[in-house]
Amino acid sequence: MNRKGVSPVIATVLLIALVVIIALIVFLWFRSITQEAIVKFGDQNVELVCEDVKFIATYDSATGTLSISNSGNVPIYSMNLKISETGKYQTKDIKEMDAGWPELGLRQGGSFSGTIEAEDPIQITLIPVLLGTSPRGTEETHICADRHGYELL
Amino acid sequence: MRLNSKKRGKGKKGISPLIGYVLLVVFAVVISSIVFQWLRTYVPAQAMECPDGVSLFLNNATFDSDTKELSLTMTNNGRFSIDGYYINIKNDSEQDLAVIGIWNYLDESKSSPAMKIAGSVSFNPQDINLFKPQDQATHIFNIPEGEPYSVSIIPIRRQEHRERERLVSCGSARVEQTVGEGGEEEPPEECGDETCDSGECNSCPQDCIHTDCCPDGTCNNEETCGETNDEPKCNSDCGECPIVQIGYFGFESGAQGWSDTGSDSDRSNERSKVQDNGIEGGLWSFHLQDDTTSSITAQNFDFTGYESVTISWWGYYSSFWWGLGSNECVELKINNIKVDSWGGSECGNHVTEDIWLEQSATVTSSEYTFDDSVEIRFEGEMGSDWDDFYVDGINITGIPD
Numbered sequence: 109m110n111r112k113g114v115s116p117v118i119a120t121v122l123l124i125a126l127v128v129i130i131a132l133i134v135f136l137w138f139r140s141i142t143q144e145a146i147v148k149f150g151d152q153n154v155e156l157v158c159e160d161v162k163f164i165a166t167y168d169s170a171t172g173t174l175s176i177s178n179s180g181n182v183p184i185y186s187m188n189l190k191i192s193e194t195g196k197y198q199t200k201d202i203k204e205m206d207a208g209w210p211e212l213g214l215r216q217g218g219s220f221s222g223t224i225e226a227e228d229p230i231q232i233t234l235i236p237v238l239l240g241t242s243p244r245g246t247e248e249t250h251i252c253a254d255r256h257g258y259e260l261l
Numbered sequence: 262m263r264l265n266s267k268k269r270g271k272g273k274k275g276i277s278p279l280i281g282y283v284l285l286v287v288f289a290v291v292i293s294s295i296v297f298q299w300l301r302t303y304v305p306a307q308a309m310e311c312p313d314g315v316s317l318f319l320n321n322a323t324f325d326s327d328t329k330e331l332s333l334t335m336t337n338n339g340r341f342s343i344d345g346y347y348i349n350i351k352n353d354s355e356q357d358l359a360v361i362g363i364w365n366y367l368d369e370s371k372s373s374p375a376m377k378i379a380g381s382v383s384f385n386p387q388d389i390n391l392f393k394p395q396d397q398a399t400h401i402f403n404i405p406e407g408e409p410y411s412v413s414i415i416p417i418r419r420q421e422h423r424e425r426e427r428l429v430s431c432g433s434a435r436v437e438q439t440v441g442e443g444g445e446e447e448p449p450e451e452c453g454d455e456t457c458d459s460g461e462c463n464s465c466p467q468d469c470i471h472t473d474c475c476p477d478g479t480c481n482n483e484e485t486c487g488e489t490n491d492e493p494k495c496n497s498d499c500g501e502c503p504i505v506q507i508g509y510f511g512f513e514s515g516a517q518g519w520s521d522t523g524s525d526s527d528r529s530n531e532r533s534k535v536q537d538n539g540i541e542g543g544l545w546s547f548h549l550q551d552d553t554t555s556s557i558t559a560q561n562f563d564f565t566g567y568e569s570v571t572i573s574w575w576g577y578y579s580s581f582w583w584g585l586g587s588n589e590c591v592e593l594k595i596n597n598i599k600v601d602s603w604g605g606s607e608c609g610n611h612v613t614e615d616i617w618l619e620q621s622a623t624v625t626s627s628e629y630t631f632d633d634s635v636e637i638r639f640e641g642e643m644g645s646d647w648d649d650f651y652v653d654g655i656n657i658t659g660i661p662d
Contacts (some may be wrong), residue, residue: 124284145302150423153302162432162584164615166357175358177349179415179432179615181309216430217347217380217415219360220296259606 124219146240146248147184154240157182160251161236163214166261174202174260175221176234178214185213186237188251192230200224201237213239234258298516309422311431314340316531317416318544319438320397324409330371331363331402331409331440338530338544339434340389343420345383347430350400350409350440359413359437363402373403381417381428389419389426413437433579436532439541507562507570507657508603511537512545516558519547519655523555525641534575534617544653546577546653549591556641558652564631567613567659571638573621578604578650585614585643591650593622593637595629604643617653626662 114122145152162180167173178184186209187202203209208222226232235257242248309468316339324331331350334378337343351359367377374385375398377381384392392398416431433447476604510517513536516528529548538541564570572593578585590604600622602609637657 145299147302149306152306155304156303164358166613168357175357175360177360177413179430179435181430181432215380216428217417219349219358219362221356221358221360231402241452241610259591259611 111181132143144242144248146242146250148238149242154238154250155253157238157240158250158256161238161252161256163234163236163258165230165258165260169261172220172223172225174215174224174232175219177219178216181216182236182238183213183218184236185239185249188235188237189224190231190233190235190254190257191226193227193234194230229261233257234260254261273475304595306423309427309429311416311418311420311429311434312341313433315343315416315418315431315434315438316340317343317346317414317434319412319414319436322438322440323442324404324440326408326442330368331366331404331412332399333402333412333414334397334399334604335414336397337392337394339416339417340394341418342394343384343392343416343431344390344428345392345417346376347381347415347417349413350404351411351413352409354410356410356571359411362575363404363409366402366404368403373398373400375400392523396588411437411439417448432615434532437616445575448583458595496602501535504658504660505567507548507564507659508655509539509657510655511535511539511543512538512547512653513543516547518560519558520560522557522559523553524640525551525553525555525646526558529651531649533579533653534577539654539656543653546651547639548577549639549652550643550646552589552642552644556643559636560633561636562657563633564626564635564659565633566661567626567631568662569623570631570657570659571621571623572655572657573619574655575617575653576603576612576620577617577649577653578612579649579651580614580647585612585648589643589648592640592642594636594640595624596636597638598629600624602642 148154148157160180161182161184163176163178163184165174165176167175168204176184176187188203189200189202191198191200202222202224205222205224209220210218214220232252234250235254238250239247240250316337318336318338319333320336321334322331348362348364349359350361352361362380364377364380364382367375367382369376374391376385377384384398386583413435414437415435416432418429419426420429421427422429510519512519512528512533517537519528521527526547526549529546530544531546531548533543533546535541547558548556576591578591580586580589585605587605587607588604590602592602593600603612603620605611610620639650639652641648643650
């Protein structure tokens with residue numbers, strides 16, 4: 109009956125510490141399930157930069173030759189190809205498909221022509237991949253959303 | 262009494278309200294700064310872009326196969342100064358896109374002020390944007406192998422962007438032109454040598470185009486077109502050619518009867534595909550934008566006595582920001598009835614943007630009323646003033662009943 113229990117100050121400190129720790133745990137968990145804010149051109153979120161990507165592309169189904177010309181102001185680091193073939197569907201990185209793709213990508217005004225292997229493709233969609241900077245200062249690639257894709261066939 | 266209440270903890274104050282407020286404010290500031298850091302990258306900034314009136318005209322592109330020199334004469338026919346250009350060629354008419362970069366083959370000693378700069382050619386790197394409106398320059402490129410079929414040029418400007426000077430590519434002002442033979446004056450285009458097997462006759466002058474068929478009305482790859490530019494003798498070669506040319510419109514000498522209905526339609530010198538005689542080049546085309554009551558150009562024709570009429574034209578679709586939306590189209594209408602549409606993925610025909618496309622549609626007297634006043638109309642169904650359609654070289658031919 110004469111015991112004091114925890115003093116109000118300690119209780120308050122404990123409460124705050126618990127709230128801070130829980131908030132930190134929730135923050136770290138939430139950060140792991142959301143994408144990092146990769147930026148390009150200083151402080152532009154790369155998702156917004158995807159809106160400004162402009163390029164022209166053609167595909168010759170007889171020879172399998174894919175030609176791309178960057179007509180905009182955003183360098184295209186790589187290109188993801190979504191290829192729909194009869195009965196199957198695959199996504200490939202153009203860097204892995206053709207050795208001729210420039211190492212640093214297509215700069216402004218840059219162009220590319222190369223052969224891609226696809227068996228009787230029904231549809232080919234080109235999705236730009238951009239290079240940006242992560243909050244940690246490292247260079248990271250970002251695949252633009254499907255809506256920025258360019259349907260070739 | 263005091264001692265008792267202290268024992269029960271009732272008299273203790275805990276943290277003072279002041280410290281509570283301070284903690285609250287600190288929490289709010291810390292959380293808001295975290296959220297700010299996260300969200301600020303999502304604030305849109307103005308994109309690098311060229312002004313609308315940038316335009317470079319290729320007066321002449323010739324290749325001398327003996328000296329391996331590609332000579333380009335160009336004029337700034339826009340409203341803004343230009344710094345330089347990206348240049349690509351293609352060696353084959355079968356290729357769709359010019360992707361061979363030749364900037365590093367520039368012969369600086371033979372070209373009027375020009376210099377190679379990292380993937381581009383600059384008119385004068387000592388100062389910015391020195392190629393002013395109406396300026397003309399000739400640049401020579403030494404092509405080590407192959408013969409260029411066509412050359413594609415994208416003008417560039419140096420502009421201030423977010424307090425830094427940057428090179429801006431003017432993709433919407435891209436021009437492409439077929440390369441002619443150099444060394445001597447270009448001979449008249451031979452029409453008589455070409456067969457009608459791959460549409461090559463379309464490069465012939467107007468007088469020959471309507472003879473791309475044989476007297477029986479079908480092209481069976483055996484007939485020739487006729488003679489040369491100077492002496493078109495197509496009709497006599499083909500006998501009673503059943504195809505009659507009703508009209509051809511290159512917009513070089515004016516709107517040529519096509520209506521200019523308001524702010525969203527105009528005869529434009531932004532780009533051109535052909536001249537009034539059908540030969541590649543020229544300065545003018547007809548332009549539509551947006552989807553308003555003035556996004557229309559039309560003209561009436563006399564189709565009396567025709568069984569079918571073919572309308573063919575060069576179309577250029579360009580959307581400045583995000584590309585044409587899926588349902589942004591240009592419609593061809595006969596007497597206000599839609600024949601077909603071209604544009605985004607949901608239109609009748611999905612087009613590639615930013616290049617000239619050869620397009621056509623054929624209508625018959627059984628589908629439409631052919632009388633002495635049949636309206637042919639191009640109508641824009643696009644999203645905004647940023648969406649543009651240019652039409653050039655409208656060719657209307659008919660087969661009589």
